[in-house]
Amino acid sequence: MEKQKITRRDFILEGAMTVATVQLAGGLISLNPFEAFAEESLGALTWNKAPCRFCGTGCGALLGIQNGKIMAVKGDPLSPVNQGTLCEKGYALPFIQTGADRLTKPLVRMKNGRYDKRGELTETTWGFALGLMAEKAKAALQEKGPSSVAMFGSGQWTIWEGYAALKLWKAGLRSNSLEVNARHCMASAVAGFMTTFGMDEPMGSYEDFKHADAFVLWGANMAEMHPILFSKITARLMENRAARLFNLTTISNRSSDMAEEEILFKPQSDLAVANGIARLLIEDGKVDRAFVDKFVVFKRGKENIGYGLEDGFKFEEAAKAASFDEYRAFVSAYTPEHVEKLSGVKPETLKKLAAVYGDPSANVMSFWTMGVNQHTRGTWMNNLLYNLHLLTGKISKKGNVPFSLTGQPSACGTCREVGTFTHRLPADRVVTNPEHRATAEKIWGVPAGTIPDKPTYHAVEMMRALDRGDVLFLWSTVANPFQDYPNLNRFREGALKDGRFIVVSDAYPTRSTAIADVVLPSAMWVEKEGAFGNAERRTHFWKKLVDAPGDSKSDLWQFVEFAKKMGFGKLFAYPAEEYPIPTGQTMSDASETAGLYLERALWEEYRIFGLGHGHDLTEFDAYHNSRGLRWPVVNGKETLIRYREGEDPYVEKGRELQFYGNDKKTGGKAIVWLRPYEPAPEEPDAQYPLWLCTGRVLEHWHSGTMTRRVESLYKAYPHATANLHPKDAERYGLRGGEKIRIASRRGSVEIRAEIGGRVTPQEGMVYVPWFDEDVMINDVTLDAFCPISKQVDFKKCAVRIEKVS
Amino acid sequence: MKEITLTKRTLSVLTILALCACAGAGSRVFRGSGLTTGTIGVNAYPEAGPGETTPLPRMYAGAPPMIPHAVTDFSITRDQNDCLSCHTDGGELAPGHNATKIPASHYRNEHTGETSPERVLGIRYNCLQCHAPQSTDTPPVPQKTD
Numbered sequence: 001m002e003k004q005k006i007t008r009r010d011f012i013l014e015g016a017m018t019v020a021t022v023q024l025a026g027g028l029i030s031l032n033p034f035e036a037f038a039e040e041s042l043g044a045l046t047w048n049k050a051p052c053r054f055c056g057t058g059c060g061a062l063l064g065i066q067n068g069k070i071m072a073v074k075g076d077p078l079s080p081v082n083q084g085t086l087c088e089k090g091y092a093l094p095f096i097q098t099g100a101d102r103l104t105k106p107l108v109r110m111k112n113g114r115y116d117k118r119g120e121l122t123e124t125t126w127g128f129a130l131g132l133m134a135e136k137a138k139a140a141l142q143e144k145g146p147s148s149v150a151m152f153g154s155g156q157w158t159i160w161e162g163y164a165a166l167k168l169w170k171a172g173l174r175s176n177s178l179e180v181n182a183r184h185c186m187a188s189a190v191a192g193f194m195t196t197f198g199m200d201e202p203m204g205s206y207e208d209f210k211h212a213d214a215f216v217l218w219g220a221n222m223a224e225m226h227p228i229l230f231s232k233i234t235a236r237l238m239e240n241r242a243a244r245l246f247n248l249t250t251i252s253n254r255s256s257d258m259a260e261e262e263i264l265f266k267p268q269s270d271l272a273v274a275n276g277i278a279r280l281l282i283e284d285g286k287v288d289r290a291f292v293d294k295f296v297v298f299k300r301g302k303e304n305i306g307y308g309l310e311d312g313f314k315f316e317e318a319a320k321a322a323s324f325d326e327y328r329a330f331v332s333a334y335t336p337e338h339v340e341k342l343s344g345v346k347p348e349t350l351k352k353l354a355a356v357y358g359d360p361s362a363n364v365m366s367f368w369t370m371g372v373n374q375h376t377r378g379t380w381m382n383n384l385l386y387n388l389h390l391l392t393g394k395i396s397k398k399g400n401v402p403f404s405l406t407g408q409p410s411a412c413g414t415c416r417e418v419g420t421f422t423h424r425l426p427a428d429r430v431v432t433n434p435e436h437r438a439t440a441e442k443i444w445g446v447p448a449g450t451i452p453d454k455p456t457y458h459a460v461e462m463m464r465a466l467d468r469g470d471v472l473f474l475w476s477t478v479a480n481p482f483q484d485y486p487n488l489n490r491f492r493e494g495a496l497k498d499g500r501f502i503v504v505s506d507a508y509p510t511r512s513t514a515i516a517d518v519v520l521p522s523a524m525w526v527e528k529e530g531a532f533g534n535a536e537r538r539t540h541f542w543k544k545l546v547d548a549p550g551d552s553k554s555d556l557w558q559f560v561e562f563a564k565k566m567g568f569g570k571l572f573a574y575p576a577e578e579y580p581i582p583t584g585q586t587m588s589d590a591s592e593t594a595g596l597y598l599e600r601a602l603w604e605e606y607r608i609f610g611l612g613h614g615h616d617l618t619e620f621d622a623y624h625n626s627r628g629l630r631w632p633v634v635n636g637k638e639t640l641i642r643y644r645e646g647e648d649p650y651v652e653k654g655r656e657l658q659f660y661g662n663d664k665k666t667g668g669k670a671i672v673w674l675r676p677y678e679p680a681p682e683e684p685d686a687q688y689p690l691w692l693c694t695g696r697v698l699e700h701w702h703s704g705t706m707t708r709r710v711e712s713l714y715k716a717y718p719h720a721t722a723n724l725h726p727k728d729a730e731r732y733g734l735r736g737g738e739k740i741r742i743a744s745r746r747g748s749v750e751i752r753a754e755i756g757g758r759v760t761p762q763e764g765m766v767y768v769p770w771f772d773e774d775v776m777i778n779d780v781t782l783d784a785f786c787p788i789s790k791q792v793d794f795k796k797c798a799v800r801i802e803k804v805s
Numbered sequence: 806m807k808e809i810t811l812t813k814r815t816l817s818v819l820t821i822l823a824l825c826a827c828a829g830a831g832s833r834v835f836r837g838s839g840l841t842t843g844t845i846g847v848n849a850y851p852e853a854g855p856g857e858t859t860p861l862p863r864m865y866a867g868a869p870p871m872i873p874h875a876v877t878d879f880s881i882t883r884d885q886n887d888c889l890s891c892h893t894d895g896g897e898l899a900p901g902h903n904a905t906k907i908p909a910s911h912y913r914n915e916h917t918g919e920t921s922p923e924r925v926l927g928i929r930y931n932c933l934q935c936h937a938p939q940s941t942d943t944p945p946v947p948q949k950t951d
Contacts, residue, residue: 072865077915084915087934091869098949101837121835227934235927237883254933257882509839519835699937708840712864712871714944716937719846737847752847773841 049076049627050542051532052090053525054701056155056406057081057228058534059090060627063526068546070094070526079627081206081538087227088699092710096525097546099508099709103521104550107513108132117498121519126551126561129518133475134565136501137173140472146175147456148472150465153555154479155182155408155415158530159539160602161478161555162414164572166426168559171446172568176422176431176456177471181479182408182415183459184792188373189404190416191789192382195317196390196671199614199661200416200428203642204365204401205536205630209236211399213362214244216353218270218385219371219795221759223254224698226369226405234258246353248273249371250693250795251723251767252760261349264762267691267796269343271377271677274384276339277354279331281391286358291393295657297666298322300330300674307376307681307784311464315787322674330674342677344762357388363399364389369407370695374795379788380675387672395670396643396657406535413533417615417631418606422462423455426609428661431455443608444571458790460486460783467494477505477522477555480703482512486792487783488776489747505558508705511773520558523548528556528588529599531623537639539617540628544586556590556598574601614650614660680796681784684764688744688798690728691765694777695795697758704771720772721754722801725763729755732801739804742766744797747779750804766801770794842945850938851875855891856902861939869935870905876938881931888932889925 045064052059060079064072073093077084086093106129111119115132140148153165157180169178193200209232222230237243237258247259248270256262265273281287300322305315322330336347357364366389372381385402386395394400406412419425429436437451444450457465463485465471474495485491495502495515504516513519527548531541548554553561560572576596581587591598600620607617616632623629630638634649641647643659651658658668684690696702699713707713722740724732734740734753741748751768761767768777782797851858851874858873879887890897891904898904911929913920 072867074867075915080916083917083928084910085928085935088869088937091935092864094865095948100947100949101839102949103837105835107835123833123835223931223934227931228928231928231931231934234930238924238927238930257880258931509835509837511839511841513837514839514841698934704840709944709946709948711944711948712868712937712939715939715942716871718848718940718942719844721848737849739845750845752845754847757848773839774844774846 045071047074048543048545049078050526050530050545051409051534051540051628052086053093053096053156053706054089054409055226056408056411056535057226058409058532058536058538058540058628059086059228060540061086061090061093063093063545065545070097070546076627081534081536081627082228085228085231088713088716089701089707092707092713095710096706097507097527101509102507102549102552103509103513103519104552105521106551107519109517115517117517121513121516126553129520130561130565133503133518133562137473137566140501141173144470144472146173146452147177148470149173149175150177150179150457150462150471150474152459152462152474152476152479152481153178153180153420154477155180155185155406155411156478157410157414157420157555158528159410159413159418159533159606160531160599161559162410162418162420163426163602163606164556164559166418166420167444167571168563168568170425170431170440170451171444172563172566172571174450174452176452176454177462178420179422179457179459179462180415180420181459181481181484182411183421183790184374184484184794185370185407186373186411186416187421187789187791188375188378188382188786189406191379191786192386192404194428194661195379195673195788196383196386197643197659197661198663198665199659201412201537202401202403202535203396204403205640206232207640208365208399208401208403209233211363212236212365213240213242213399214356214364215246216356216364216366217245217247217249217255218366218368219249220367220369220405221249221251221253221255221695222367222405223257224758225696227698229405230255244356246356250762250765252762254758261352263345263349263353265343265345266762267693267765268375268377268680269339269345269677270372270381271384271675272334272339272342273345273350274381274388275331275334275675275677276336276350277357278384278387278391279334280336280351280354281358281388282328282331284354284358286354286360287391288360288393292324292391295659295669296390296672297669298324298327298672298674300326303676304678305787308460308787308790309681309784311468312461313787317788327672327674330676334677357392357394360392363397364392364394365399366402367405369405371795373789373791374793375791376681376784376786376793376796377675377678378786378791378793380673380786383673383675386670390670390672396641396647398641404535409534410532412535412537413531413539417533417610422458425451426606427613427615429609439609443605460785460790460792463491463494466500467491467497469497469499472499473501473503475503475505476512477558480506480510480512480705482515483510483703483770483773483776483778485783486778486781486794487746488778488781505555506705507552508709510703510705511776521550521552522558523552523554523589527552528554529591531599531603534628537630538628539623539631541623543624544588548589553589556588557593560590560594560598572598574598680793682782682796682798684798688800689764690799690801692742692744692780692797692799693761693765693767693795694770694781695767696771697769700769700771702771704773708771720751720769720775720777721757722751723754723757723759723761723767725761725765726755727763728766729753732803734803740801741804742768742777742780742799742801744780744782744799746782749775749777749780751775751777766799840945846942848940850940855904856899860905872936872938874938876933881933886925886930886932893925
């Protein structure tokens with residue numbers, strides 16, 4: 001039965017939602033979940049579910065709709081993720097689609113009635129814009145081959161949008177030049193999972209929070225970036241006085257307020273801290289030897305692996321087997337004193353952390369996101385955190401999870417699971433593997449040999465190739481690359497060169513639409529039917545709830561129509577009788593045009609990739625009728641703890657624990673990697689004496705294009721400021737509010753100093769969030785990346801500051 | 806603190822406006838300038854303390870109220886939550902002062918059914934995850950007014 005539309009009345013009738021009153025300290029208080037909504041002022045609303053549009057937490061929202069408009073939002077009480085709560089951004093959801101300057105018509109740069117790169121963006125028709133795009137794509141194919149036609153998408157794509165893009169690019173255009181902003185966000189997490197476990201994504205789920213005794217944050221300011229998950233930590237800390245929180249960070253931040261200790265370490269030295277903890281675990285006899293002997297092998301990879309700063313940089317890992325004794329010898333260099341020298345972390349603090357990880361009776365969860373992933377040794381750092389949990393056996397067990405958090409609402413569901421990267425195919429498959437290509441070609445019904453066997457450009461190299469002229473056609477959707485990329489001066493200039501054709505699909509004018517040749521107006525979020533996958537492997541769906549303005553169209557519609565213009569329409573032709581449009585349902589533009597339920601058709605095809613392959617997704621309606629399910633979903637049952645016998649249906653009987661992603665490589669054992677500390681590519685020096693770290697704030701999502709159009713969020717944090725340590729402010733003679741210039745070897749920005757703001761970096765460091773279109777901090781950042789994951793380090797480069805009079 | 810400078814962008818918008826006059830029907834030149842204002846701003850929040858301000862209008866009925874007063878040096882830790890002393894029902898307030906009361910939703914987990922009559926639920930304890938002080942700045946782009 002469809003359970004999508006819930007009227008307020010139905011809602012109240014549902015068991016858990018019963019209107020009730022109880023005697024509280026302050027008197028009789030109504031517990032109607034809608035008590036806060038002044039009913040008379042809102043009139044009759046129809047409540048519908050949808051996942052929040054923002055971060056990877058994947059909260060459930062209930063949207064109150066009236067006359068085709070979202071009037072109110074409430075945390076979905078039926079979603080186990082957020083249990084009726086939302087964060088500041090979530091409560092702003094009704095306004096993210098309704099900024100006054102929504103794009104409503106396709107735009108093409110025109111001069112004298114024709115396309116001209118130096119012309120003005122001019123309103124046109126879809127037919128003209130798509131026709132021009134097809135003409136330019138065909139010209140690029142002719143001139144430089146399929147790799148010169150590129151798409152850049154994001155972890156905010158719905159699952160079927162990512163899947164359609166992948167199919168169009170790899171099976172239609174025969175190009176592997178497909179990348180996503182998740183490369184800047186989660187690639188090190190993926191590489192960490194793949195190298196340690198042979199399989200992507202966390203083994204645990206959000207259920208584990210309530211069973212943990214200690215939480216260790218590694219460079220993740222969860223109080224601002226994952227507020228609802230931080231509220232789960234807070235709940236555990238408040239209910240269990242013995243529970244502990246440690247905040248390892250380079251910047252003093254809000255997450256420390258609930259912590260037992262804020263542990264500041266110098267940028268890049270987390271590698272040394274993790275190895276130092278491992279050394280203490282061994283020295284103090286805290287290693288679970290039985291676990292290690294049974295479930296772990298040791299490996300040593302290449303070292304001094306570079307930073308990817310040169311165009312065309314290549315890296316190939318060469319791993320050698322190692323023994324426990326070799327591992328012990330390897331980490332023995334990381335004495336507490338040596339670690340203190342590199343990191344500034346006091347030996348007694350390091351010992352305290354080692355005691356937390358080493359306590360056999362304590363359940364430990366570690367958390368990380370961008371601090372660890374946006375790191376030139378990001379893959380190594382992910383490996384090192386898994387090492388701590390593998391040495392102590394604190395993994396795949398209730399309350400024991402090394403939890404790689406995710407940034408975007410569908411970085412997992414779309415980018416990682418569908419595989420929208422140059423080297424990937426769905427369900428952890430890769431284009432370099434002939435069997436994997438054959439599987440995809442069979443499912444797609446395309447001739448053998450269609451999918452090219454070599455990856456082309458990862459995200460950074462794609463922009464470098466655009467600058468060089470190796471990429472000629474670039475289509476960006478649900479992303480804002482010309483605000484988001486590092487070393488932006490080079491890439492912006494590259495995009496503006498003659499012969500480069502840039503298409504940007506977006507809902508609003510952005511820094512990227514400003515330099516595009518073609519701008520396509522996108523239908524966003526609940527203006528279309530969608531599916532996201534969150535950080536705990538939860539896949540969740542929503543239906544189209546409101547109409548998109550003007551001629552805006554969903555990315556799915558855009559991809560299918562472009563495919564038709566390119567002659568690949570049959571990739572998206574499905575039998576209408578098999579996927580009929582249900583009566584009474586508001587369909588997406590893509591389904592309406594196709595005359596069939598296109599989302600269902602794509603879903604049923606896509607999920608074949610994962611069935612019986614450890615990535616089982618179940619049938620379409622199950623997701624619309626629930627608050628999401630965590631894969632693998634086998635026989636209708638979701639999996640909360642992977643790799644553990646009795647919890648995960650893929651584990652063979654009698655194995656107890658089986659890291660089956662590594663079955664072929666190690667017989668199902670996880671890998672502890674010997675990974676050293678190596679310095680950052682650009683460290684502060686006499687000329688550029690400060691570290692620059694970039695990131696987000698609670699209120700703003702990425703480049704701020706949605707959140708800065710909402711009054712409450714804008715007013716809560718209108719501008720990016722440069723957060724400084726008071727001693728540095730004194731050294732430079734700066735007071736809060738004064739204008740400064742931050743300069744690196746690549747570029748500079750003007751910004752106002754803030755001392756004693758929401759965050760305080762340690763001495764010798766400046767923090768700048770990147771949401772502000774008037775402070776293009778990525779003109780300053782460095783395009784160095786992790787050689788294994790190719791993920792950029794946005795957290796470290798050297799800058800100088802000066803007062804601007 | 807604010808500076809309005811005539812950016813290159815503003816100039817090009819003016820040029821576009823001039824061009825518009827001669828552009829034919831169906832080829833109207835796009836005039837969206839987005840959020841780029843040329844302002845290098847600073848975030849300034851109300852200095853008035855608790856009890857010295859009045860509640861702000863909510864975004865919609867049921868939206869979390871935003872904070873109209875300064876929260877400088879406020880503490881939200883495991884042992885102390887400065888917001889609760891005024892906003893908890895029954896809190897001691899000086900005569901003539903009011904504080905928006907924390908609603909029932911904060912004492913009952915609607916998913917689990919767990920109630921916590923004595924204390925705000927742990928998942929609702931970090932007040933600043935939903936409620937924030939508001940600066941006097943206004944967004945460069947308003948909401949649609951249809």
